[in-house]
Amino acid sequence: MEKICHFSLLIVLSLSTFGPNLVNADAQQPAPPPIFILGDSTADVGTNSYIPDCNATANFPHNGIDFVHSRPTGRFSNGLNSADHLARLFGYNSSPPPFLFLHSLKYGLQLGIYRGVNFASGGSGLLDETGLQLTLYSLGARKFGIISVPPVGCCPANRLLNATKCFEPMNDFARCFHSALDKLMCNLSSELHGMKYALGDTYKMTIDVIDNPRPFHFSNVDTACCGHGTLNAEGICNATANLCSDRRKFVFWDLFHPTQAAAQLAATTLYGGPTQYVSPINFAQLAAEN
Numbered sequence: 026m027e028k029i030c031h032f033s034l035l036i037v038l039s040l041s042t043f044g045p046n047l048v049n050a051d052a053q054q055p056a057p058p059p060i061f062i063l064g065d066s067t068a069d070v071g072t073n074s075y076i077p078d079c080n081a082t083a084n085f086p087h088n089g090i091d092f093v094h095s096r097p098t099g100r101f102s103n104g105l106n107s108a109d110h111l112a113r114l115f116g117y118n119s120s121p122p123p124f125l126f127l128h129s130l131k132y133g134l135q136l137g138i139y140r141g142v143n144f145a146s147g148g149s150g151l152l153d154e155t156g157l158q159l160t161l162y163s164l165g166a167r168k169f170g171i172i173s174v175p176p177v178g179c180c181p182a183n184r185l186l187n188a189t190k191c192f193e194p195m196n197d198f199a200r201c202f203h204s205a206l207d208k209l210m211c212n213l214s215s216e217l218h219g220m221k222y223a224l225g226d227t228y229k230m231t232i233d234v235i236d237n238p239r240p241f242h243f244s245n246v247d248t249a250c251c252g253h254g255t256l257n258a259e260g261i262c263n264a265t266a267n268l269c270s271d272r273r274k275f276v277f278w279d280l281f282h283p284t285q286a287a288a289q290l291a292a293t294t295l296y297g298g299p300t301q302y303v304s305p306i307n308f309a310q311l312a313a314e315n
Contacts (some may be wrong), residue, residue: 059121060112060115060117060140061141061144061166062111062141062143063145064172065145065147065148066145066148066281066282067106067107067145068120068143068145069083069101069123070106070120070123070143071099071100071123072125072143072146073147073148075123075126075129081147082099083097083147083262084097084099088101088102089102090104091104091272092104101147101279102278102282102283102284102285102288103284105119105285105288106120106282106288107292108143110291110292111170111295112141114292114293114309121137121140121141121142121143122143123143124137124142158213162220167221168222168314169220169221170222170223170308171206171210171223172225172227173202173203173226173227173228174228175199175227175228175230178191178199179192179196179231179247180280180281181247181248181279181281182258184247184258185258189247191235203224203228206224210224221306221311221314222305222311223295223303223305223308223310225291225295225302225303226301226303227291230291230294231291235247242274244274245269245274245275247277248275248277249262249275249278250269250284251267252266253266253267257280258280261280262279272285274286295307295308296308296309297309
């Protein structure tokens with residue numbers, strides 16, 4: 026099993042040139058802008074469930090235990106994930122549906138253009154984020170909300186590499202990645218007309234919670250809520266795994282992923298937080314930009 030922590034890079038895109046100026050019929054207000062989400066398993070809302078023979082799936086218990094009827098949805102979480110919480114803050118009930126679900130419907134992708142699409146897939150990654158962003162910009166993307174890499178060495182699975190303490194070599198890479206991404210986005214925004222971005226420093230956001238969890242209402246920052254063995258990090262979350270009783274107190278759901286509570290805190294901070302956590306503007310300010 027790969028030893029990385031999946032609260033990594035997530036890109037939320039608001040494509041301002043797509044779709045008509047829709048109006049909410051009930052409130053007579055403009056509908057929320059379409060959002061397009063790219064990321065890994067922290068933002069996957071069921072994409073991998075539609076991939077035949079995919080090993081990186083979460084469509085089984087205890088995943089989804091805090092949904093109605095404890096229904097697994099393909100999310101690597103006890104409930105909603107970061108993509109859902111961000112979409113709620115943008116004005117939706119949850120994340121846009123997964124691309125492969127929309128693709129299975131006759132007019133799914135056409136309808137998805139007006140609300141958005143979730144392309145996130147567990148196990149995915151980016152080899153050349155500059156090229157991706159330039160391509161999306163050429164297609165009409167103008168607003169980029171980006172989440173950098175958190176302290177990956179502090180995930181329960183990676184703590185096993187260092188006698189249950191955070192594995193600092195991985196954290197060093199996470200800090201370097203954010204610094205490089207910050208410079209990259211600053212350069213791109215100066216070169217691409219009309220481009221706006223908000224970059225979330227999830228390393229600092231997460232390490233502040235781990236170092237001082239009580240103000241954030243967490244009491245466990247090193248053990249997975251669902252899993253097997255030491256730190257519940259020696260086996261995946263499944264129907265036979267150990268399960269914590271109060272999931273609101275845990276930062277980690279399983280070996281790598283945040284709980285619904287941790288994902289909600291992250292989304293709230295990204296949306297309305299100060300520049301120490303998200304810069305040069307936050308996600309709310311990004312959405313309000315003309």
